[in-house]
Amino acid sequence: MIKNYFKIAWRNLWKGRVFNLMNITGLAVAVACCTLIFLTVYYEFSYDNFHDKLDRIYQVYNVANRPKGVEKNSAMPIPMASAFKAEYPAVKYVTRSGNMGGVVTYGNQKVDGDIHFVDPDFLKMFSFPLVQGNRNAALSELNSAVITEKAAKKIFGSKPALNQTIIINSNNEEKPFLVTGVAKDYPSNSSITFDILVRFEHFPQYKVEKNNWDSRSHIVLAEFNEGYNPQNFSKQIKSFVNKYYAGDIKNLKRDGAKPDANGDIFTLALAPFANNHFNNDIGGVEGDAISKTYPLSLVVIGCFILLIACINFINLSVARGFTRAREVGVRKTLGAGKWQLLTQFWVETIMVCFASTVVGLLLCTLLINQFKAMFKSKISLAMLLEPAHLAGIVVMFLAVTAIAGFYPALMMVRYKTVAVLKGKISGGKPGKLRNTLLVIQFTLSTLLIICTIITWQQISYLSNKPLGYNKTEVLSIPVGQNAKGSDALQLMRNELRNNSNVESVSGAYMNMGKGNDGSSMRSVLGFIYHDREVRTHLQRIDYDYIKTLDIKLLDGREFDSKFGNDSTGLVINESMARELGGKNLIGSTLPIMGGESPAHIIGIVKNFNFQSLHDDIEPLTMTMLKDFEINYIFVKVKPGNLVGAFDNIKSNWHRLYPNAEFKASWLNENTERQYLSERRLSGIFVSGAVLAIIISCIGLLAISIMMVVQRNKEIGIRKVLGANVLGIVMMLSQDFMKLVLVAAILSFPVAWWVMSHWLQSFAYRVDIHWWVFALSTALALILAFVTISFQSIKAAIANPVKSLRSE
Amino acid sequence: MLSLKQVSKYYNTGSNKTYVLNKVDLDVDQGEFVSIMGPSGSGKSTLLNIIGMLDQPSEGYMYFLNEPVHQLKEKQRSALYKQNIGFVFQAYHLIDELTVYENIETPLLYQDVKSAERKALVADALDRFNIVGKKDLFPAQLSGGQQQLVGIARALISKPKLLLADEPTGNLNSKQGEEIMELFKKLNQEDKVTIIQVTHSEKNAQYGSRIINLLDGKIDSTVIL
Structure with missing residues (x-):
């Protein structure tokens, strides 16, 4: 009997090979992309799970309830770890x-x-x-x-x-x-x-x-005793915090900090190390934490694509079921039971799914390298052979065959035997289910199109927005570990003095954007000014910095070697000036770095985006204090021959440091690099949208073929009665276009909600315009119309005599 | 073996009932060869479908081999049907994807007959209907008469006690039709198969032992030959 099922299934599949090929293509693409996606997601969630005592390891961070909001920070003072271990009994190990x-x-x-x-x-x-x-x-x-x-x-x-x-x-x-x-x-x-x-x-x-409990430079990780419950940590640690962080608490109180629900202004908290890979909230963890949005949006898109492919499968099987109604009727008269018929159709489903899985996995092996490059994924196909993954595949396979195969089979089995044998199968009815499923497919597709357009808009906005400094002609060279920064800057200055390509040279503690060295640092400092705390970013710069980066000077002057006392001078930005308040700030002294070396303001510059566009421009103070090392050398070159200038500077560098790598990059490369994860997300959306549309259109194509077969006679009669080709094409497309339109409208609120949520993470962002929705809808409608037209035009221009004779 | 009591079949059209069969009483004995005749729309096919349990009456009782069919559950009815009734159609209704051999074998598959026994039975049937040479062909490769022969072989493979035929010669030319009717007669006389056929042809009706004329859902007259 089983053999018989397979034999018949094979013949049936072969007979409907055009249909089944579409079915297999759609499903295979879905299988391939879901495999890649779910492996990636699994990989991201598997971070650090090889540590035996993972569930007992926590990172300590502090929470300050500042007047402007809660600030989390994981940087700890050097004496903290040993004091913590000594005074908090649950700590077993600390590092x-x-x-x-x-x-x-x-x-x-x-x-x-x-x-x-x-x-x-x-x-x-x-x-x-x-x-x-x-x-x-x-x-x-x-x-x-x-x-x-x-x-x-x-x-x-x-x-x-x-x-x-x-x-x-x-x-x-x-x-x-x-x-x-x-x-x-x-x-x-x-x-x-x-x-x-x-x-x-x-x-x-x-x-x-x-x-020193006030200087914070590193993170602290602790392992607790077995069975430790971190729930009451903040209560238990209170006396510890009061003892060692009294200064912080006093300052916060003075600035008007409001205590949180537990009455704490400043407290320590624990972050489980198991969640380390996704912990981008506490500022500084081991490794590069990523936002959970990324794996989660992958999961969502994977599920979307799988769902769309399953819907295709159902719609195609139901549509094909009409042509097989007679067979079902005959089998019933020959004594077939319900379950026997169900099994027969289910075997067909299994064969199609199996073929799709095999083709899908083959596709996977072809695409995995591009995928890895595009999404920075470290997966390998060998991961598929892990027992858990094999089991996952089998479960997914069975689930898909059950969902996608059972309903159409049940539909066919339910046909009324007598009606079917008389040839009276009700083929004309479109079916609520089919319409619902089509709407779901196109809702998801339109949603992804909208997301694609908006992420793309935002990214192009990010790369085109003027940042307040020259990012095209300035080269940033990380000094690296081979040399002392200030020496290197001096040597490069001398070396490049006679280089006709170079306009000016300077150096700084912080880079602009993210350089080839991949590191980023920032230094935030607070001091008391007119009886309240002022917090500012601190940047160590060198002579000609403002000139090199084309930053606009609003007032005063920049550091100049001609003036003797510039090491105590400060250049601040507009935000800082606003924070300090008052006019005529030039010449006023600020007690930065404690009271011992008061510094005076010598210049005010126009605001520029020294951080990524995720953040607003915060107060910035630039000094020439020797406490901070020069880490980056900036070279501004003459416009015109950037490539030549790059090579030129590279050879200069190598003459000075034959062993050190030249990791220089243009500032616009650096700023682009800040938005890698946004680009990755947009890549995900684009691929998801393209796949969703392709698979949906395959399904629509197949359904339109079925529809034309079912309405062949009607089309013939209408033509005989004088309908023209356009009229018939419109008639056949109309119903589908309505569904696609409904789908598009359904996707609007979801898309709007998701995207405005995403845009919230940028201080600088585009508005969501109505035309994005209109454009996406138009796109979906056009694609659907073109897909249906293949069949409807063919049917409309066919000779009506043929279709009527066959009746 | 078969007894219908006050069997009616109607459809609701608006507030009216349209009767296809109206209180039909019919008894058929073992070994009979009954022909049902009547104009289009008189309810012939409906009556045959009810007898064949493909359709259910709206009212009335039906007994088959002393079982009250109207009281049986779906499963029991299906079992009763599987073992005792064979169907032959005007349009043959062979399964296009199956060969002649497989078409004949299909009813046995649904009755869970063992593989060896199936082989023997199918070989027997092919032999008996002289279609051994065609066993690997698909229905589309056969003539109408040959297809109907396969249809009959398939209907008879599980040795049913009752053979129902809905205009079995309707799509055939007169010579093929004659051969099929001769075959029916032989089956009835030599193998003692009870046959009920629906026919339009006066000539074909003469092959049977009784003719029932239907008109507007009622038995109009009965002729015993």
């Missing part, structure tokens, strides 16, 4: 963690490395097993270092790494370390990344700030 690039020297070998500064507890908390060395003792000495297998291979080649001495140059300090452990390479889904682990005591400024 501070800081990150920095460095150059590792071994013999003649010099290798760049990612240095992680941690406490000895680090190896006990996290599952980074050592292949050589003792886990408990590896970081017990001050000059111990643990390196990964990969780094060991780079530094030592095939030679043993254990007990070798390496020199690490980080933050312009050279120190020798003894390799006491080699760690197994960690998986790619680890938030914590490092080449070398060293003791936290080597972190920059450690000795100076060892007992």
Whole structure:
């Protein structure tokens, strides 16, 4: 019997091969894209799950209820970790963690490395097993270092790494370390990344700030005792906070901070490390946290596409069911039971689904590389072979066959035997279900089209908005670990003085946008001015900064080597001037960096977007204080020959630093790089919209074929009665166009809600215009009309005699 | 073997009932060959469909092999039908996707007959109707007469006690029609199969043992040959 089912199913599928090919294509595309999407999502959610004690590890951050709103910050003072462990009994292990690039020297070998500064507890908390060395003792000495297998291979080649001495140059300090452990390479889904682990005591400024509770520079992670419940943490930690953060609380109170529900103005809180990969809320975690929006929108779009493909399947099967009504009738007279018929149709569904899955997985292997590049995904097809994923595929497969196969089968089985045998199958009725499903398909498609257009608008707005400085002709060169920034700036100035391409050279502590070095830093400082706290971003710049970046000077002057006392001068932006209030600010002194070195304002510049357009322009103060290092050199070149100038400056750089990489990039590249995740989201929307439309149109095409078959006689009669081709095409398209229109209108509120929500995350954003909705609707209507026209025109120009004779 | 008591079939058209069959009483004995005749719309096919349990009467009782069909549940009715009734159609109604062999085999599949037994039975039928050479052809490759022969072979494969035929020669030319009627007669006389056929042709009706004339949903007259 089973064999028989398959045989008949095969013949039936072959007979309707055009239909089934459409069906398989649609479903295969959906399978391929869902596989890629769900693997990606799984990967994102699998971050850090290899740590055995993941559920007991938390990151500590502080919450300040400032008058302007709640501010979360994960930067901790150096003495905090040990005090926390000593005074909060539930803490089992605690580690501070800081990150920095460095150059590792071994013999003649010099290798760049990612240095992680941690406490000895680090190896006990996290599952980074050592292949050589003792886990408990590896970081017990001050000059111990643990390196990964990969780094060991780079530094030592095939030679043993254990007990070798390496020199690490980080933050312009050279120190020798003894390799006491080699760690197994960690998986790619680890938030914590490092080449070398060293003791936290080597972190920059450690000795100076060892007992300072006001300087905050790194994050703190803690493992709690088994069964610990973090619910009452903020209550239990109150006395600790009052003891060590009294200064903060006093300042906040003075500025009018309002206590939260627990009566706290300033408190410590815990963020579970399991959620680390999605924790972009507390400002600074291990690794690059991403917004949950990204995997979630992927899941939503994956489900949309699967749903649309299933709807196709149902509509196609129901439509094809009409042509098979007679077969069902005959089988019933031959004694077929309901379940036997259902099984027969279900077998057909399974075969189609199976073929789709196989084709879909093949598509997957073809597309995976492009997909990985486009969405920065680190998935591999080998992940499919994990038992959980195999089970997932089987469940999804069965679910799809059940949903998409059962309803059409039931429809067919329900046909009235006698009517069917008389040839009186009611084919003309469009069916509420089919219409509903079509509306759902096109609602989702239009929704995605609208999202595509709006994200695209916003992105082009972001890249075209004037930022208040020159971003096309200014090159930003990260200095890196090989040189001291101020020296490098001086050398580059001299080197480029006679370069005819170069207009001016300057340097700064912060970059503009996100450079090739990928790092971003910011420094926020508060001080008391006229009895209240003023908070400002701090930027260390050098001579000619304003000139190099084409920032508009409103008042005063910029730093100039001709003036002797410029190291105590300040240049502020408009927002800062507004924050300070009052007129004639030039010459007034501000007690930045404590009271010891009062500085005076020498210039005010027009506001420029020194942060991404997600944020408003906040108060900014620019100084030439030597406490901050120059990290980036800015070179403004003459317009016209940017490529030539780039190569020119590159060769200059290499003459000065033959071993250092030249990671320069133009400022507009840097600003674009700030919006990578937005671009990725828009990429997701575009691909989703295209797929959704293609699959929906395949379904519409198939349905229009069926409709033309069913209304063949009617079309013939109408033609005989004098209808013209256009009239018939319009008649056949009309019903569908109405459905598409309804679908589009249904999608408007959802699209508006979703997109205005998304736009909220930008301080600078486009408005949602009505024409976006109109355009999307028009697009959906046109695509639907063209799809239907293939069939309707063919039917309309056919000779009516043929269709009438066949009756 | 078959007994209909006051069987009616009507449709509601607005507030009126349109009767297709109006209180029909009919008894058919084992071994009979009954022909139902009448003009178009007299209810012939409806009567046959009710007898064949493809359709259900609006009113009345029906007994088949002493079972009260009107009281049976769907499942029991289906079982009774499967084992005892074979159907032959005017339009043959063979399944296009199946070969001659498979078409004949299908009823056995639905009765869960074992594979070996199925083979033997189908081979037997092919032999008996002289269509062994055509067993791997599809219906579209056969002439009308040959298709109807397959239809009859299929109807008889599960050895039904009652064979129902709805204008079996309606789509055939006169020579093919004659052959089919000769076959029916032989089946009735030699194999003792009870046959009820609906026909328009006076000549074909003569092959049977009784003719029932229907008019406007009622039995108008009965002729015993």
